Each structure stands twice: as C-alpha cells, then as structure tokens.
Amino acid sequence: MVCTADDLQGWKDFPKGLRVLLLDEDTDSASEIRSRLEKMDYIVFTFCNENEALTAISNRTECFHVAIVEVSTGNSNGSFKFLESAKDLPTIMTSNSHCLSTMMKCIALGAAEFLQKPLSEDKLNNIWQHVVHKAFNAGETGISKSLKPAKDTTVSRPQLQVETMNPENENLLEAEGEAQAHKLDNEQSAASDRFQAPSTPQLKHGGRLLDDGDCQDQPNCSMEKEPGDQEEDSKSVDITCGNLAEETTSKVDLVPRAEGVGLKEEDDSPDGSNSGSNISSHRNDKDRVGDARVENGSSKKTSILPSFCGNRVNKKKTKVDWTPELHKRFVQAVEQLGVDQAIPSRILDLMKVEGLTRHNVASHLQKYRIHRRHIVPKEDDRRWHHPRETIQRVYAQKPVMAFPPYHLNHGFSTSQIYPVWGHPSSHQMYGHPGFPSWWPPESWPWKTYPRMHADMWGCPAMPTPQVPWSPFPQNPPGFHSSDTGQEPGSMQRVPSELYPAEDEVDRVVKEAISKPWLPLPLGLKPPSTESVLSELHRNGISNIPPYTTSNISNRNKSQRK
C-alpha cells in the first residue's frame, strides 16, 4: 500500500494520480476537500464512516497513498482508531478546532501532520510530500538508492530522517504513543519530528513546522526574532533541522558542504545527553584544516551552511566554529582592510562566507583585538631581546615600512603588529610560552603561506635596542602625520608626525609588493642579492636567469642612491 521509493522513481507526473483516502463525517467538508484534491489530479476516495475506511484499507480493495482524516470522525470516545490502524498510510489529521493536545496526540500516534481546517489549496497542495516521506522511511535500504535526483526538492528531509524513522522505532513509539501524548510538553519537538513529514503548507513559508498559533500555546516554542536580524537569521537559523538524527550529530562539522567553515548547533540539552554523539565535535583542528579547503584569494563564496534546510521547531542557536580556515579568511580580510579600518561589516563582505553574520565577525574581531593587545606587548618585549630574530619573523610575511619602532615601549602601532596574531610567518612566536595561540601549532592556518625572509623584501631598518629610534624621521613621500595606530602613551615621547597613517603604510607596502620593479619607498631597505638568491633557492628556484639578478642588483644600486 505504501508507496515505495521505487514506485516514486517510476512515477511520472508525480504527484498526479496520488490516491487519497478522505475520511470525514462532514459531507460538505468532504466534498469540498475532494474537489480541491481532484483539481490537483489526485484520485480521492471519500469515506464518511471510519469503519468503512478501515475496511477498505484492510481489504486492500483500494490502494491509497495518503489519508486525510477528520479528527472528530469516529473519535467520540477520544480514540484515534484509524490513525492507530492505518500505520502504514501517511495520515494527515484535520480539524476545525485548534486543540493542541489533540494535535499532540495525533502526531504522537503517528499522524504525518495535523492541518487545521479549512484545508486551503495551499495546504493540500503538498500532501504528496508525506507520501515521499513515507516512501523513504518504509525501507532504509531504498533510501540511498532512490530518488537521489529529487533530493533538492523533496527528499532532503527524508534522507535525514532515515535513522530515526525505521520501523523498529516506529513500533516502539507506537507503544509509547499514549504516554508521549501526556508528556509532550517537554518532548513535543522530538515526537513531532519523529513522526512528522515536512509540514505541508508551512514548507512554503520558510520551512516552519509550526505556525504562529502553535507558538502561542507553547512556551517552549522559540520563535524569538530580533527586528533587524532578519537577514542574519535567514541565513543562520534555518540551518537547523528539526530532526533527531541530525540533532544527535548536530555538532558535527558541516565541513564537506561548508568547505572549511562550520556552524555547529549548540547542544542545549541541559544534561548534555547529546554530547555522546558528537562524533566530530572534538576532532582536532588539524583534521579540520584537512577538511577545510578554502582557496586563498578565491572569490568563491564559502558557505557555512548546509544546503539542506528544515523546520524551525528545534531552532537552536548556532555557533560559529572558527576553524583555522575561517579564521584565516578573517585575518586576510582584516589585513586587506587594514586593522583600523576593519569593521565587522566590511570584514564580512571580504570574507565572503555565507551564513556568517556580522555579529559573528564582530565577536571574533573583539577577540582578535584582545589577543593582539595581550600578545603584542610581549612580542615587543621579545624584540628587545632578540631584535634580529624577531624582525625576521614579524616582518617576514608582509613587509612593513621601516619606521622606527617608537612604539615598542609605549604601546603599539596596529599596522605593525598584525603579523603577530594572525600572520603566516610568525609561527614560532606562537610556539613560545609567552605567546598563547588560538590553535595548536598543527592547526595554524597560515602554513600555506610561502615563507619570505625579511631581508628579501625590504628589511625594515630596525634600530638596535640601544638606539630605539632614529632622531631623523624617514617619512616617505605620501605619508602624512597621523596619530592613527598609536596608543596615547606613545604620544609622550614620540612625535606624532613620525607615524604614517596605517592605511598609507598598507598602501605603500601593497604597492611595493605589486610593483617590484619600482624603487622601494623610503624606509624599506632593499634586499641583498644574496638573500634573494638564497630565498629563491629555498623555494626550489635554483635556475636564475642572468637578467633577474642584474635587475635586482640594479635595483639595489638605485636604492642606495
């Protein structure tokens, strides 16, 4: 009787021709529903008597795909005979009244859905989904092989429900049906998820399973919605699937779809009962990195959302998993903007990570900044002790204009320290006990960066510790006086005109990188030929065309002039 996945596969024009058992004592209502269903090319078998309907089912004189049953039909004693008898048939209960407990009971007893009358076309239009749902739950084995092509439209949820809707579970639940109906206040979502196919009409409206009316009755039903968060919620909230199977693995990184960045749902069970199933929630970051392949510089929009969406019954707050890859994107965005210009919305834009919200970024940015505050002073301290070593690391990845580090003892200039927190070549700093890291070394996201040595790309002319700064400012053309990036304390000793605006620094550095043929700006010491060659050699380039070296030499010469 139940439609199988194979049936569906060979069913052209589905759901046309769907055979609907309609049981309603109210003949007017029945005829109205019937006519609507027939408009949709469904084949309707109307029954006004429950026993007749049951007989039709048991005799198998007709084959039905789905049943629509008015609650009051044959329900004078509060039983749901049809529902309990027609276990295999996806049954949609209908009622004029909006009695929550009745709804609960029906759902608990296995009703596919509870629709409140009048049954608009809108509601009836999608009842076929229950057939599909049932088909996929009828046999686990059939699921994997069947209807895969249709998953984007109708099958996403049934696929997810395989684990919970096997016949064994169903039987078990049937036995518990009565009990469940009484304790559904707490378990409403679970019960309905087990039994329910996708909500018919609501799917059209953003995938909500319960309508607002339900929420009025259910304090647990969280529909909190901040005005102004529409956009963000539309991205982040709907990633939750009200599904037990999914719930139990809700902390699994959605890496395959998410391409390296994951949202995980919070396990909000007070007793943490779900935690046992957190298969990969504790995967180390190294694994994540392995899974996470976000192409650097790619304009491809990364998604942290799974492609499936479900209802919002179990809407849970989502938690952004700041994987190394995601963080790398973050850092790249921050760098691109310049630390001072990096604001959440812009970072968000640059990161191009679907589903990530401005709030997420803002929070991360907050942490980012805090970390910098903690780390940089220590780094500065280290620089005093190992100036050369540190210079190479700090300035290795991104050459920084050689402004005297006036700030070393007086705070820091943001433009000069971002390598410390999030930059690729500062590995070793993170290994130092004094430099707490976000991730263990193996998960550092910046390992993919090519290493460069400071003296290759314009080694900053750092003063010796004994001579912390030159009394003669070397402001290159284009730099203007700015207090940007200074902490107040530094103002006492350091004339503000010695500092370039940070964006100027970035601009000049970027220009120097992108146009290596141009003379280096003042303040950048040109690399020595030897260092260039050795670096190239380190990178596996041993065959240097003559003109290359001469160019470098020429540049060095011109730079010296």
Place this chain on the structure above:
DNA sequence: TCAGTAATAT
C-alpha cells in the same frame, strides 16, 4: 542600524 564593549553562557 551599526560598531564596540561588557556581561553572560557554554
């Protein structure tokens, strides 16, 4: 409405 920050939750 957004950014930044403090407080709170996990």
Place this chain on the structure above:
DNA sequence: TATATTACTG
C-alpha cells in the same frame, strides 16, 4: 579557562 554569544550603549 577560553571562546562564543548576547545585551547594551553610543
């Protein structure tokens, strides 16, 4: 304890 999220303020 570290980090994420939320609430609040400007």
